[in-house]
Amino acid sequence: MDRKKLPIGISDYKLLIEEDYYYVDKTDFIRQMIEEGSLITLLPRPRRFGKTLNLSTLRYFFEKTEGNIYRPLFEEKNITQWKDFDRYQGKYPVIMITLKDCKGETFEDTLYQIKIQMQQEFE
Known part of the structure; x- marks a missing residue:
C-alpha cells in the first residue's frame, strides 16, 4: 500500500x-x-x-x-x-504575487526581494 x-x-x-x-x-x-x-x-x-x-x-x-x-x-x-x-x-487573466518569501536583514534587502517577485510575475 x-x-x-x-x-x-x-x-x-x-x-x-x-x-x-x-x-x-x-x-x-x-x-x-x-x-x-x-x-x-x-x-x-x-x-x-x-x-x-x-x-x-x-x-x-x-x-x-x-x-x-x-x-x-x-x-x-x-x-x-x-x-x-x-x-x-x-x-x-490572473496576477498572483506572494511576498511570503521576501525576507531580508535590512529594508533594502527586503525591497530587493519584492522587486524580484514583481519582475518574475511580469515575465
Whole structure:
C-alpha cells in the first residue's frame, strides 16, 4: 500500500495535486466567494494556515491558459459539481504575487526581494 506524502510547507495547489500529496478538498470556497460577491475578501488566518495555498488554488481555477491546462487539477474536486463551474474556470487573466518569501536583514534587502517577485510575475 502506497502512502501519500504530507504537504508540509507546500503552498502550491498544482504541486499538491500533481505530486499526490494528502489534500482536504476545500475548493467549494471558490463558489462561496463568487456567490457572496464581495468587493473585497479578507483571508485572516494565522501563519501556516493555508492563505497562500488558497490563493494558489484561486489562481489555477481562474487563470486563462492556452488549452486550459489547469482544468485537470480540479477533476473529482467539489467545485466541479457547481452549476457555474464552466462559466468561471479558466476564463480570466490572473496576477498572483506572494511576498511570503521576501525576507531580508535590512529594508533594502527586503525591497530587493519584492522587486524580484514583481519582475518574475511580469515575465
